[in-house]
Amino acid sequence: MSPVLSGVLQLLALVAALALAHIPLGNHMARVYSSGTHWRVEKWIYKGIGADPDTEMRWPAYLRGVLAFSLAGVLFLYLLQRLQGVLPGSLGFASIDPDQAFNTAASFVANTNWQSYYGEQAMGHVVQTAGLAVQNFVSAAVGIAVAVALVRGFARSRTGELGNFWADLVRGVVRVLVPIAAVGAVILVACGVVQNFSGIHEVGQFLGPPQQWNGGAVASQEVIKELGTNGGGYFNANSAHPFENPTPFTNLFEIFLILLIPVSLTRTFGVMTGSVRQGYAVLGTMAAIWLSFVALMMWTEFAHHGPALQAAGGATEGKELRFGIGGSSLFAVTTTLTSTGAVDSFHSSYTGLGGGITLLGMMLGEIAPGGVGSGLYGMLVMAVVAVFIAGLMVGRTPEYLGKKIGTREIKFAACYILITPALVLVFTAAATALPTPGDSMTNSGAHGFSEILYAYTSASNNNGSAFAGLNADTQWFNTTLGLAMLLGRFLPMVFVLALAGSLARQQPVPATAGTLRTEKPLFAGLLAGAVLIITGLTYFPALALGPLAEGLA
DSSP states (O other), rough: OHHHHHHHHHHHOOOOOOOOHHHHHHHHHHHHHOOOOHHHHHHHHHHTTTOOOOOOOHHHHHHHHHHHHHHHHHHHHHHHTTTTGSSSOOTTTTOOOHHHHHHHHHHHTTOOOOOSOOOOHHOOHHHHIIIIIHHHHHEEEEEEHHHHHHHHHHOOOSSOOOOHHHHHHIIIIIIIIIIHHHHHHHHHHHHHHOOOOOOOOOOOSSSSSOOEEEEEEEHHHHHHHHHHOOOSSSSGGGGSSTOOOOHHHHHHHHHHHHHHHHHHHHHHHHHHHHHHHHHHHHHHHHHHHEEEEEHHHHHHOOOOOHHHHHHHTTTOOTTTTTHHHHHHHHHHHHHHTTOOOSSBBBBGSSSSHHHHHHHHHHHHTTTTTTSTHHHHHHHHHHHHHHHHHHHHTTTSSOOTEEEEEEEEHHHHHHHHHHHHHHHHHHHHHHHHHSSTTTBSOOOOOOOHHHHHHHHHHHTTTTOOOOSSSBBOSSSSHHHHHHHHHHHHHHHHHHHHHHHHHHHHHHHTHHHHHTSSSTHHHHHHHHOOOOHHHHHHHHHHHHHHHHHHHHHHH
């Protein structure tokens, strides 16, 4: 079988599996977040944290819940790392340095999972399981909760209430993430992913000195890292490591896990707003962008110029041969178009244009289909902007799902869109202008600039993947990337929840003959165009200095 055909068949199998899961999981999540009953285990949790799950919250109270819970997570994870040296199950590893502990705590709480350390050489079992794996669950649940709050803003009228954050958080973990993760972990273990609490083992000498490897609860962390679009690997090689991702089947299964909830949330959106066709329009836009990126990536990586690449059948540098160019390209596009950050190959080794595609995927705001929760609310904010643009074209007050998009709403949407590019470009400019950060670059010229641009794009968009050429374990990068992750995660949530509150207070406007049909392909095309044009205008100069310059050289 040719490598190209193999890649195409993997793509078709993935699309078929997602199509089968889309409706049942989407309907299940709609029931979860619309239910008025509480499970017994949920009642125990509410009692333990002192929360009343039946109290409706306006957007400032909902936001305070998000920020308070996340701040507690940062402090707990920071202290856990700083105390690792005296904790049992540390495998003899020392406590983490303050700047790296801050970076890691910010990273996992912000659902970014950027790692400036070697997992198998720095983190013991306690930090990995009680700290990092727990944040993989709850940070994903926070993203879903914020997305559901925005959906309620569209669905409700004449009220500022968006639900209860604590109920949404607990239900997301207990009823959605844990059941799927449990089944997924069993599948991964059956396919060869390790799951134990063993110590450090010495592997026999072959061509060099003996190597040391430690085991761990890898399968249980691997499944939630993908399902929750987190991305932090138990090992430094991430999903390229055979203990995390041993076979082509597990590779495809992990891609499926990454896309499963973001794709299904579009169905949840349609059900909760009373119009599944609106959900299909959003899904169609996401799918069109994702498929276009996959096709472009496979073309750039299979376009083998030069005798060496022709002999290899494509650009194989930095890719695992057991996954091939097709599987690696599919993983790379999926992980950068969602806020996952997991990698099964090293993006720095991709062709110049291929590396640019991974960068552009993150720069779009990771909305095709995006992260767990963040992809849906990011696309809905872009839909608000697209409706506003359409209203300007025809001279009519813009409306979306029966809600008028006025000055207040478009200001919230504009602030949401501008935050991430500002963080990326300002931090990148500072790092390239100052003398010390430049010492961390492995390469010079356009590729070296891409390394720094990729790092801040990944951090500010809560992606977490790296270009694999930048030494980010310095005080400058640990601190600035940590700040970028926190600001890039929680500042946009402020405007999402403010937008949700503003929409929930409105009285629905009845549809007329002049109402823009936002469930039609015409609007889906307008939405995709708005996403690409706004991103292109914002990031094109930076892309021209990095991957475009390298790819066209």
